[in-house]
Amino acid sequence: ELRAGRLSRRDFLQAATALGFGAVAPAILTRPAFAAPNKGGKFTAGIGHGSTTDSLDPGSYENDFTIGTAFARFNYLTEISNTGELIGELAESWEVSPDAKVWTFKLRSGIEYHNGQTMVAEDVVNSFNHHRADDSTSAAKPIVDPIEDIKADGDSVVVFTLEAGNADFPFLVSDYHIPVLPMKDGVLDWASGVGTGPYVMQSYEPGVRMTFKRNPNYWKEGKAHFDEAEMITIADVGARTNALNTGEIDMMDRCDIKTLHLLQRNKNVQIDEISGNGHYTIPMRSKLEPFNDNNIRMALKYGLDREAMLQTVLGGHGSVGNDHPIGRGQRYFASELEQRTYDPDKSKYYLKQAGLESLDIDLSSSDAAFAGAVDAAQLYQEHAAKAGININIKREPADGYWSDVWNNDNRGWCFSYWGGRPTEDWMFSTAYAEGAEWNESDWSHEKFNELLKAARSELDENKRRDMYVEMQTICSNEGAAVVPVFNNYIHAITTKVAHEESMAANWANDGQRYLERWWFA
Numbered sequence: 234e235l236r237a238g239r240l241s242r243r244d245f246l247q248a249a250t251a252l253g254f255g256a257v258a259p260a261i262l263t264r265p266a267f268a269a270p271n272k273g274g275k276f277t278a279g280i281g282h283g284s285t286t287d288s289l290d291p292g293s294y295e296n297d298f299t300i301g302t303a304f305a306r307f308n309y310l311t312e313i314s315n316t317g318e319l320i321g322e323l324a325e326s327w328e329v330s331p332d333a334k335v336w337t338f339k340l341r342s343g344i345e346y347h348n349g350q351t352m353v354a355e356d357v358v359n360s361f362n363h364h365r366a367d368d369s370t371s372a373a374k375p376i377v378d379p380i381e382d383i384k385a386d387g388d389s390v391v392v393f394t395l396e397a398g399n400a401d402f403p404f405l406v407s408d409y410h411i412p413v414l415p416m417k418d419g420v421l422d423w424a425s426g427v428g429t430g431p432y433v434m435q436s437y438e439p440g441v442r443m444t445f446k447r448n449p450n451y452w453k454e455g456k457a458h459f460d461e462a463e464m465i466t467i468a469d470v471g472a473r474t475n476a477l478n479t480g481e482i483d484m485m486d487r488c489d490i491k492t493l494h495l496l497q498r499n500k501n502v503q504i505d506e507i508s509g510n511g512h513y514t515i516p517m518r519s520k521l522e523p524f525n526d527n528n529i530r531m532a533l534k535y536g537l538d539r540e541a542m543l544q545t546v547l548g549g550h551g552s553v554g555n556d557h558p559i560g561r562g563q564r565y566f567a568s569e570l571e572q573r574t575y576d577p578d579k580s581k582y583y584l585k586q587a588g589l590e591s592l593d594i595d596l597s598s599s600d601a602a603f604a605g606a607v608d609a610a611q612l613y614q615e616h617a618a619k620a621g622i623n624i625n626i627k628r629e630p631a632d633g634y635w636s637d638v639w640n641n642d643n644r645g646w647c648f649s650y651w652g653g654r655p656t657e658d659w660m661f662s663t664a665y666a667e668g669a670e671w672n673e674s675d676w677s678h679e680k681f682n683e684l685l686k687a688a689r690s691e692l693d694e695n696k697r698r699d700m701y702v703e704m705q706t707i708c709s710n711e712g713a714a715v716v717p718v719f720n721n722y723i724h725a726i727t728t729k730v731a732h733e734e735s736m737a738a739n740w741a742n743d744g745q746r747y748l749e750r751w752w753f754a
Contacts, residue, residue, distance in 0.1 A: 283466030292371025307412030333398030354385035398690035431457030458752035509738035510653025580620035
């Protein structure tokens with residue numbers, strides 16, 4: 234399983250220990266080490282996301298193409314390393330007050346933007362204020378709104394004062410929406426694409442491609458190995474696969490599970506698979522009929538065979554979900570919460586509670602949401618029919634899916650995908666908190682929102698865990714999203730591409746920092 238790419242190194246070691254042969258596991262894992270990183274060459278990535286409506290404004294980033302371009306061009310106060318640790322990036326160190334309300338970040342000195350301008354503390358203030366503005370529509374609003382004050386103390390120190398304590402704040406400032414950018418003519422200069430990151434943007438066609446050249450003055454040692462790079466939007470997974478097989482691209486993301494075995498036969502291709510917090514969702518717009526009735530929502534949740542979806546759509550490359558967004562590897566995962574299973578009789582019961590014998594309903598789907606989303610919709614249609622739920626599948630075009638279908642009242646129910654977030658608070662605040670820009674089901678629950686605020690500033694680990702378990706329970710039983718499965722991240726590279734043995738699992742594609750971290754062997 235490990236060698237076929239169906240099991241991550243971490244999961245293999247855990248399973249080996251549980252089965253009693255943990256002592257021999259390191260020998261099984263032993264393989265020739267990668268050669269030292271080389272500089273040079275042009276790297277081309279085929280990405281399954283990207284839209285003609287994409288913007289260079291980092292507050293609008295919402296797909297794997299825009300996230301990847303962000304980490305290629307920009308740096309952040311902190312980052313998640315390839316081994317999953319929180320480390321400083323532009324921030325050299327940080328300190329916190331006893332109540333977790335005041336955070337002081339010491340910045341690295343002498344770091345230059347692509348245009349030669351020196352990065353200073355005031356740039357951090359301006360970068361965060363871009364998202365804090367009253368008229369801001371940034372997806373980072375849930376992160377920055379609790380900031381009561383932010384100020385520069387000289388050129389190398391930034392002090393954040395929060396409305397309430399937040400033990401996770403250093404994680405939050407690694408969010409891909411909040412790079413540190415320079416000012417130009419009195420406003421934050423996001424339109425030029427200039428940053429302090431590993432690559433300099435050369436050209437950009439939204440929904441088509443972005444090209445880069447290596448930043449000759451990049452400040453990180455041992456990073457940014459390619460001379461040039463290109464990210465191409467190839468929404469069709471078949472076309473991405475063909476491009477990799479023919480050598481037109483060096484890497485593809487979001488591999489098609491159904492054809493993964495064919496890729497594995499290609500001696501010039503390597504499959505990488507990592508367990509993370511990525512998950513598929515099927516959000517319902519909770520203020521629209523019939524989704525404003527929780528009985529309908531519960532009927533739909535029990536009308537899906539999650540295990541069948543895991544095996545059919547993901548080929549077992551993941552785990553079943555329980556209608557909340559917290560993954561098994563996170564600190565406060567509610568392992569004690571009973572796993573929801575397919576039960577047409579319970580689904581019928583909830584329909585009757587809603588005063589219905591059957592339900593006719595539209596479900597929008599597109600493989601732009603994730604590879605296999607249309608197949609997943611057809612599978613759901615088959616399962617739900619046994620409960621008297623007649624799902625009419627509306628196949629939506631890939632281009633514009635994230636702007637015209639998702640998170641939009643003109644579609645009541647659709648497929649979606651989340652890469653997860655490093656912390657429970659971050660995930661809930663981004664997609665489930667009342668009023669959050671990316672609250673894709675437009676859901677609001679008074680008790681949930683109270684717990685979310687309280688848990689954020691709670692320093693007692695046991696109390697904090699109890700709160701997050703209760704929030705997961707509320708989402709599962711009263712939320713407006715079906716969360717059927719958690720997917721492993723699977724990408725494919727040509728054998729001429731190399732990387733460290735460990736890869737980050739906070740986002741796909743080595744935490745979306747592949748352009749900075751990988752090289753040609």
